[in-house]
Amino acid sequence: MKKTFVILFAALVVAAGLFMNARLTMGDGYGIGDTVADFKLKNVDGKMVSMADFKDAKGVIVIFTCNTCPFAKIYEQRILELDKKYASKGFPVIAINPNDVDRMPGDSMDEMIKRSNKKGYTFPYLRDDTQEIAQAFGATKTPHTYLLNKVGGKFKVEYIGAIDDNPNDSGNVDKTYVEDAIDALLSGESPSVKEKRAIGCTIKWRDA
Amino acid sequence: MVTGMFALMAMIALSQEVKVMKFPEVQKKILSADAPLTIFNFWATWCAPCVREMPLFESYADDPNVKVYFISLDFGDRLEKVKNFVTKKGLKSEVILLNESDYDAYIGKVSKEWTGAIPATLFVDEWGKTYFHESEFTKKELDAAIKKYLN
Numbered sequence: 354m355k356k357t358f359v360i361l362f363a364a365l366v367v368a369a370g371l372f373m374n375a376r377l378t379m380g381d382g383y384g385i386g387d388t389v390a391d392f393k394l395k396n397v398d399g400k401m402v403s404m405a406d407f408k409d410a411k412g413v414i415v416i417f418t419c420n421t422c423p424f425a426k427i428y429e430q431r432i433l434e435l436d437k438k439y440a441s442k443g444f445p446v447i448a449i450n451p452n453d454v455d456r457m458p459g460d461s462m463d464e465m466i467k468r469s470n471k472k473g474y475t476f477p478y479l480r481d482d483t484q485e486i487a488q489a490f491g492a493t494k495t496p497h498t499y500l501l502n503k504v505g506g507k508f509k510v511e512y513i514g515a516i517d518d519n520p521n522d523s524g525n526v527d528k529t530y531v532e533d534a535i536d537a538l539l540s541g542e543s544p545s546v547k548e549k550r551a552i553g554c555t556i557k558w559r560d561a
Numbered sequence: 562m563v564t565g566m567f568a569l570m571a572m573i574a575l576s577q578e579v580k581v582m583k584f585p586e587v588q589k590k591i592l593s594a595d596a597p598l599t600i601f602n603f604w605a606t607w608c609a610p611c612v613r614e615m616p617l618f619e620s621y622a623d624d625p626n627v628k629v630y631f632i633s634l635d636f637g638d639r640l641e642k643v644k645n646f647v648t649k650k651g652l653k654s655e656v657i658l659l660n661e662s663d664y665d666a667y668i669g670k671v672s673k674e675w676t677g678a679i680p681a682t683l684f685v686d687e688w689g690k691t692y693f694h695e696s697e698f699t700k701k702e703l704d705a706a707i708k709k710y711l712n
Contacts, residue, residue, distance in 0.1 A: 423605075494678035551664045
């Protein structure tokens with residue numbers, strides 16, 4: 354009996370340690386050059402989507418975004434334009450909404466369907482209900498972009514961060530970070546800028 | 562009606578003006594913070610969790626040991642919007658509008674831990690040691706953090 358208790362206690366301590374560790378390292382996730390594990394998430398059209406579905410793609414632009422963050426809304430049109438410009442060149446957009454629906458009812462699948470229809474999304478808009486994918490990537494905010502390049506069937510991180518350098522005024526963008534990075538990859542080079550942080554809304558994590 | 566006007570005037574008189582600054586000026590304030598505890602809270606009028614936690618910081622406005630700065634990341638051309646917000650809320654803490662578009666440059670200088678999500682808060686103790694939080698505070702969490710960093 355006593356032994357069982359000791360083992361149980363030890364298991365609890367280990368579990369607590371793992372849990373705390375998971376919380377602490379939430380912001381770590383993938384770095385530049387890391388290989389990204391594929392995911393399978395539900396799209397606004399009801400189908401499941403994986404990166405593997407994009408067989409002819411040279412890479413993908415994964416963007417954690419949402420319906421509710423004003424900064425994400427500012428970038429919505431530019432995300433549409435990214436997909437329009439680069440999907441045909443082999444770099445389609447995959448948008449993922451990781452916000453907890455209890456905390457952000459405006460980010461429910463129903464609301465996502467409405468928004469994507471209204472704005473004419475040309476790319477998948479997936480719900481990360483368990484938030485496991487956002488955590489695996491190390492996404493912390495919306496919008497948060499990861500540019501992945503397909504090498505030998507594997508998706509590798511080439512750029513993380515801001516879409517461009519002027520959220521306020523899309524007409525006065527000086528540096529188009531994501532576009533520049535894709536252009537570099539398309540010409541067989543490594544992007545010169547690999548990480549640029551930007552302001553965004555904290556991902557609404559589920560209460561632990 | 563008249564009372565309402567007086568209340569409004571009193572609020573305007575009490576609330577702070579909003580200063581527009583570039584990052585080097587803000588950084589100088591961070592590096593020269595000399596209160597027992599100085600708090601730099603990064604927020605924006607469009608950020609709901611930021612607006613929600615502001616009263617918690619504001620409750621320390623009269624605490625002699627704590628100096629609070631609200632650093633607005635609203636775009637530089639939204640000064641009127643920020644001013645109206647400050648007046649409406651009757652904020653007594655100092656409010657600064659950070660007019661800087663090179664986010665990556667200043668985010669890293671505030672804290673290496675900051676990924677760019679807001680709300681974000683930097684605590685500087687009287688020895689210049691910094692503590693960074695990238696999350697919304699509850700009252701309990703903020704009171705505990707302030708108590709801890711003051712010691």
